[in-house]
Amino acid sequence: MKLSLLDVQNAAKTISGQADNTPLVPSPFMSEQCGQDFLLKLENMQPIGAFKLRGALNAVLALPDGIAGVTCCSSGNHGRGIAFAAKMRGMRAVVCMSSIAPQAKVDGIRALGAEVRIIGDTQDEANIESLRLAREEGLVEVSPFDDPAVIAGQGTIALEILAARPDVETLLVPLSGGGLAGGVALAAKAIKPDIQLVGVTMDRGAGMHEAIRAGKPTDVPEFVSLADALGGGIGLDNKLTFPLCRDLLDETVLVTEEEIRDAMQVLFFEDRIVAEGGAVVGLAAVLAGKVPDLRGPVATIISGRNADMARFTKIMAGEDVMLGDLVLPGRTYPPT
Ligand SMILES: *Cc1c(COP(=O)(O)O)cnc(C)c1O
Numbered sequence: 001m002k003l004s005l006l007d008v009q010n011a012a013k014t015i016s017g018q019a020d021n022t023p024l025v026p027s028p029f030m031s032e033q034c035g036q037d038f039l040l041k042l043e044n045m046q047p048i049g050a051f052k053l054r055g056a057l058n059a060v061l062a063l064p065d066g067i068a069g070v071t072c073c074s075s076g077n078h079g080r081g082i083a084f085a086a087k088m089r090g091m092r093a094v095v096c097m098s099s100i101a102p103q104a105k106v107d108g109i110r111a112l113g114a115e116v117r118i119i120g121d122t123q124d125e126a127n128i129e130s131l132r133l134a135r136e137e138g139l140v141e142v143s144p145f146d147d148p149a150v151i152a153g154q155g156t157i158a159l160e161i162l163a164a165r166p167d168v169e170t171l172l173v174p175l176s177g178g179g180l181a182g183g184v185a186l187a188a189k190a191i192k193p194d195i196q197l198v199g200v201t202m203d204r205g206a207g208m209h210e211a212i213r214a215g216k217p218t219d220v221p222e223f224v225s226l227a228d229a230l231g232g233g234i235g236l237d238n239k240l241t242f243p244l245c246r247d248l249l250d251e252t253v254l255v256t257e258e259e260i261r262d263a264m265q266v267l268f269f270e271d272r273i274v275a276e277g278g279a280v281v282g283l284a285a286v287l288a289g290k291v292p293d294l295r296g297p298v299a300t301i302i303s304g305r306n307a308d309m310a311r312f313t314k315i316m317a318g319e320d321v322m323l324g325d326l327v328l329p330g331r332t333y334p335p336t
Pocket residue numbers: 050052077078144145174175176177178179180181229230276278279303304305
């Protein structure tokens with residue numbers, strides 16, 4: 001299966017009116033910080049609060065009538081997208097999640113009428129359950145990232161960014177399984193071959209970053225993180241997103257929990273935007289000076305808003321938060 005720009009353009013038609021056209025807005029504060037035009041693609045404004053609706057809709061709307069339903073594993077947002085799409089089609093949806101999934105994400109999926117199964121402590125274990133459901137109950141499994149329809153759906157973000165601002169030179173993309181970065185890179189480089197694409201993820205359990213370094217997918221540990229949406233490996237049998245990210249990303253950058261915390265505060269206090277940790281890693285990388293050749297205009301994808309609000313309000317109040325056994329110290333904003 002070779003994906004092309006045409007698949008992404010077709011996905012845009014399929015999802016049109018449901019999951020398209022989020023605003024692309026300037027961030028005056030970030031522009032000032034980096035001395036370049038800095039733009040935010042607000043995928044936090046999707047109806048499910050995250051970009052994952054694009055890929056999930058594109059995949060679920062393509063399924064034939066009369067199937068028993070759909071299943072997936074998810075750290076939260078893909079499951080919510082699948083639940084939304086399955087509800088539109090009147091289909092059963094079963095979302096398999098690990099025990100470290102935030103309760104806010106479990107609740108969001110259940111509120112859309114899908115079943116949630118909590119299995120094991122990792123995305124891998126949750127994935128084994130979704131594959132079993134596919135085998136034994138005839139549900140169709142939709143991978144959160146390694147699926148051509150999902151990748152094409154996420155890629156539609158690049159069409160919108162470059163239609164609105166063809167002059168964008170650098171695109172900073174949150175990176176986990178690589179459905180988002182793979183789809184965006186595929187479309188963006190087809191339209192503008194010299195655009196710079198930077199994948200950003202957290203420094204603990206960086207599956208795609210490790211895979212690119214090792215030359216093949218590897219197992220990575222999973223941690224409780226502010227960027228819970230970025231946890232989990234890329235699958236040892238990864239077919240699509242590993243080659244896409246390896247071949248099309250110019251750079252991968254890792255950020256720490258402290259840097260993610262600081263970026264969440266900047267986005268909230270300066271731009272008045274509520275985003276989850278996984279969504280702000282592009283800002284975090286720039287604020288930490290970790291993007292070596294930052295050519296502007298720069299755009300980043302604010303990929304979701306589905307944060308645990310108890311934790312979010314603590315971060316904004318400058319209080320410590322617990323991440324598993326790690327204490328992330330509070331910082332008041334603006335820093336002194
Ligand atoms: C899933 C997700 C990502 C990462 O997307 P991948 O396709 O897994 O790389 C980033 N941010 C948010 C909010 C997500 O839900």
